[in-house]
Every structure is written in structure tokens, then in C-alpha cells.
Amino acid sequence: MSTSSAALPPDAPTAPVRREVFYAAYGSNLSARRFACYIAGGAASGAIRALRGARDQQAPVSWRGLRVPGRLTFHGHSETWGGAPAFFEPAPPGDRSGAQVFVRAWRLGWDQLEDVVAQENGRATHPLDVGPGTPEEGFSVLAGPGRYDQLVCVGTLESLPVLTCTAPASSVPVHPEAPSRGYLAHIVTGLRETFDLGDTAIVDYLGRAPGTTNDLVRAALVTDHA
Numbered sequence: 001m002s003t004s005s006a007a008l009p010p011d012a013p014t015a016p017v018r019r020e021v022f023y024a025a026y027g028s029n030l031s032a033r034r035f036a037c038y039i040a041g042g043a044a045s046g047a048i049r050a051l052r053g054a055r056d057q058q059a060p061v062s063w064r065g066l067r068v069p070g071r072l073t074f075h076g077h078s079e080t081w082g083g084a085p086a087f088f089e090p091a092p093p094g095d096r097s098g099a100q101v102f103v104r105a106w107r108l109g110w111d112q113l114e115d116v117v118a119q120e121n122g123r124a125t126h127p128l129d130v131g132p133g134t135p136e137e138g139f140s141v142l143a144g145p146g147r148y149d150q151l152v153c154v155g156t157l158e159s160l161p162v163l164t165c166t167a168p169a170s171s172v173p174v175h176p177e178a179p180s181r182g183y184l185a186h187i188v189t190g191l192r193e194t195f196d197l198g199d200t201a202i203v204d205y206l207g208r209a210p211g212t213t214n215d216l217v218r219a220a221l222v223t224d225h226a
Contacts, residue, residue, distance in 0.1 A: 018109050018110075019109065019110040019111075020061070020107060020108065020109055020110065020160055021107075021108060021110055021113050021160055021161055021162075022064070022105040022106065022107050022108070022157050022158075022160055022162040022163070023106045023108050023112075023113050023116060023162075023163060023164065024066065024068065024103040024104070024105050024154055024162050024163065024164035025103060025104045025105075025106060025164070025190070026072060026086060026088050026101050026102065026103045026164065027085060027183075027186075027187060028044070028081075028086075028183055028186035028187055028190070029104070029106075029116075029190070030102070030103075030104045030186070030187055030189070030190020030191060030194055031044070031186040031187070031189040031190040031193065031225065032193060033045070033186075033189075033225065034186045034189075034190070034225075035060075035104075035106060037050070037051045037053070038051055038053065038054065038115070038116045038119055039053060039054045039057055039058075039059065039060070039112065039116075040053050040054075040057050041053025041057075044186065044225070045182070045186075045225050046081065046180075046182030046183070046185070046186070046223075046225070047080050047081065047182075048079065048080050048081070048082065049079065049080045051119050052119065053115075054111070054112045054115035054116065055111060055112075055115055055125070056109055056111055056112050056115075058109070058112075060106040060107055060108055061107040061108070062107045063104055063105060063106045063107065063194075064104075064105045064157055065102070065103075065104055065105075065194040065195050066102075066103050066104075066105055066154075066155070066157075066162070067100040067101070067102055067103070068100060068101055068103055068154040068155060068162075069090070069091035069095065069099065069100060069101075070088055070089050070090045070091045070099065070100070070101045070154075071088075071089040071091070071099050071101065071209070071210075072086055072087075072088065072089075072101050072209040073086070073087050073089055073174075073176060073209060073210045073211060074086055074087070074176060074178065074179045074209060074210065074211030074212060075087065075174050075175060075176050075177050075210075075211060076147065076167075076177065077177070078179075078180075078183065081179070081180045081182060081183035082180045082182075083177070083179040083181075083183055083184075084176070084177035084178055084179045084211050085179065085183070086187065086209075087148075087166050087167045088101055088103075088152070088164055088166040089166070090140075090152055090154070090166075102191060102194070102195060102205065103154070103164065104190060104193075104194045105157055105162050107157075107158075107160070110128075113128065113163065114126070114127060114128050116165075117143065117148065117149070117151070117165050120146070120148040120165055121144060121146025121147065121148050121149055121165075122146065123144065123146060126144070128143050128151065129141075129143075130151065134161055135151075135153040135161040135163065136153060136156070136161070137153055137154060137155045137156065138153065139153040139161075140152045140153070142168055143165075147167050147168075148165045148166060148167065149165065149168065150165060150166050150167060150168040150169070151163055151164075151165055152164055152165070152166060176210035176211035178211055178212065178213075178216060179211060179212065179216075181216070181219050181220050181223050182223060184206070184212070184216065184217065184220035184223075185220045185221075185223035185224050185225050186225055187206065187220075188202055188206070188217070188220050188221055188223075189224050189225045191205070191206075192224070199218075199221055202217065202221065203217045203218060203221075206220075
């Protein structure tokens, strides 16, 4: 049996190529249920506010667990969780401390990344202009005035950049503050889902982050949203 397909007319529009990127989550978005709210909309367990979701509500194509050079810290105040949110501090050039941050890299469309970053900052979506070319490791750009508007490239996966968002560098000293138990529990869930970490490893990792304590992490283990 033979098969054939009809040729498209010369002037027929072609579907645009989907620009993709990996978004590196290191806070509550390590949790699949929590991150789904950024794509499909809704509120995660323990969250005070719901998210509007992305324009493209297609689930992430895939994800990968990574460890990237840097440090996890907690400071400020989250209106959603009632405690301090997490931030990623990239390792400075030449740093040999070996400090690493556990991240879950979600493969998304570029427009979905724009919506995620906008929701992280509680603002309307606008295009993320990163200039010509593909961002490479070490690339960083300020995308807006929000507290999560510093866009940072932490590496490459499958020939795609791995980007995350964090707080812009500041000359004002930042004082670590404690996250809420509910917020920390989503991070615990994500660490278990992504890296299959046991309780001891989770306490060792999160308990070292400025703003947390081993006791606070142990309390979050009980509240885990898995």
C-alpha cells in the first residue's frame, strides 16, 4: 500500500518554531504541584494567593535535576507564604568553596518563562529581552524592578540555556530571615521528588541555608506536601 501527502501551497503559513528554555527552580517550584500553578493557575497548599497561570498552559516537556554552584538563602517577606522566600546567590568567579544549590530544570516555552518570571514578581508579563545570541553560563541581566527580576544563566542542557530568576545584587546588607513552615515544606517535597533525598540529607542541605535552622527544616518534613 502506498501513501502520499499533499504539498502545502507556496503562500501557506507555517507554524512558528517554539523557542524553548530550561527554567531552574530552587525554591517552592521544585515541587511539581506548586510549579503547576504557575502554568495552569491556582493556589498551592498553604499559599494565601492564587496564580493566574501562563498563556500557554502546556505542561513542561521534561525536567532534570541539577546541582549548580552557588548558595541558597532566605530573606525578606512573602505575602503569599507569610515568611521569607528563597533566593539563589550565584557563586562568584573563582569560588572554590564547592557550595551547590539543588535545582529542578523545567523545559518550557520561552513565553512560559516570561509568564513564570512575571508571576514571581507580581506583575504583568512583558518580553524578556536578553539581547542577541543564546545566553551562556555566567550571563545575567536585570529584567525589571521586581525582587526576582535578575535573570541568570546557570548552564546548558540539550543545547538550551538553563535560566533562573533571583534578587538583583544590592549594596544594602541583606539580613537572613526564616521561611514559613508551609513554604519550606514545598521545597522539601521538591527535593524528594527531584533527587530522592532522605530526611537527613534534606536537613543537612536546607539547614545550612542562611535564614533556616535544622529544627525548622525538621518541622517542615512533617508538613511535606507530597
